[in-house]
Amino acid sequence: METTVKKNAKTRSKKPSGKTGKMENSEFHEFFVDELKDIYWAEKHLVKALPKMKKAATSPELASAFEKHTEETNNHIATLEQVFQLLDEKAQAKKCDAMEGLLKEADGVIEDTDAGTLIRDAGLILAAQKVEHYEIATYGTLIVFAQNMGHNDVAELLQFTLDNEKATDVVLTEIAESYVNEQATAE
Numbered sequence: 001m002e003t004t005v006k007k008n009a010k011t012r013s014k015k016p017s018g019k020t021g022k023m024e025n026s027e028f029h030e031f032f033v034d035e036l037k038d039i040y041w042a043e044k045h046l047v048k049a050l051p052k053m054k055k056a057a058t059s060p061e062l063a064s065a066f067e068k069h070t071e072e073t074n075n076h077i078a079t080l081e082q083v084f085q086l087l088d089e090k091a092q093a094k095k096c097d098a099m100e101g102l103l104k105e106a107d108g109v110i111e112d113t114d115a116g117t118l119i120r121d122a123g124l125i126l127a128a129q130k131v132e133h134y135e136i137a138t139y140g141t142l143i144v145f146a147q148n149m150g151h152n153d154v155a156e157l158l159q160f161t162l163d164n165e166k167a168t169d170v171v172l173t174e175i176a177e178s179y180v181n182e183q184a185t186a187e
Contacts, residue, residue, distance in 0.1 A: 028145075028149065032142070032145045033087065034094060035142060036084065036089075036142065038095075038138075039080065039096065039135070039138050039142070040080045040081075040084075040091065040092070040093045041095055042096040042098070042099035042134075043073055043080060044077060045096070046103070047070060047073040047074055047077065049107075050069055051070060052107075054070070056115070056124060057120075058116055058121045059118065059175070059180060061178075062175055065172060069168050075164075076161050079157050079160065080161075082157060083154050083158065086157075087151070098134055102127070102131050106131070109124055109126070109127050110124070118180050119184045119187050121184065122176065122184040125180060129169060129172050129173070132166075132168055132172065136165050136166060136169065139158050139162040143158045146158060
């Protein structure tokens with residue numbers, strides 16, 4: 001019993017605290033990098049889907065918001081590539097099942113609604129906000145992970161992207177509440 005206690009104490013003392021070291025060789029660091037690969041895939045596929053959503057939008061404001069978000073998503077991709085570089089990791093995408101599903105939903109909105117209607121715009125806003133909320137949750141968590149591992153430079157970069165995702169969500173809400181939802185109910 002005494003030997004087991006001493007052995008466990010030694011094992012515990014060798015583990016990094018999570019706030020002082022970068023933990024490159026830790027299982028948690030590997031998990032973190034894996035999740036970065038996941039959101040990298042998500043952003044790369046979103047940037048391909050946004051022009052289709054722009055084309056499907058009825059209102060010029062929503063089309064403009066999708067165009068702006070396409071540009072911002074390209075910046076998010078570049079930011080993630082910078083994050084991988086800071087971590088001495090290859091910028092590699094890993095299929096994101098969540099984003100794949102969300103983008104299929106957006107395609108479904110386009111297929112299931114009539115072109116030129118604000119019902120379609122309301123559906124596109126719903127689909128886009130689902131994407132934004134997924135990204136907000138992901139980036140928020142990745143920031144905390146980075147901070148806990150001492151990757152403050154990475155956390156700062158991810159914070160910029162998170163702030164941008166939140167701002168996009170606000171813009172979509174404003175478009176929906178300004179006229180789209182109300183006019184969609186009248187169609």
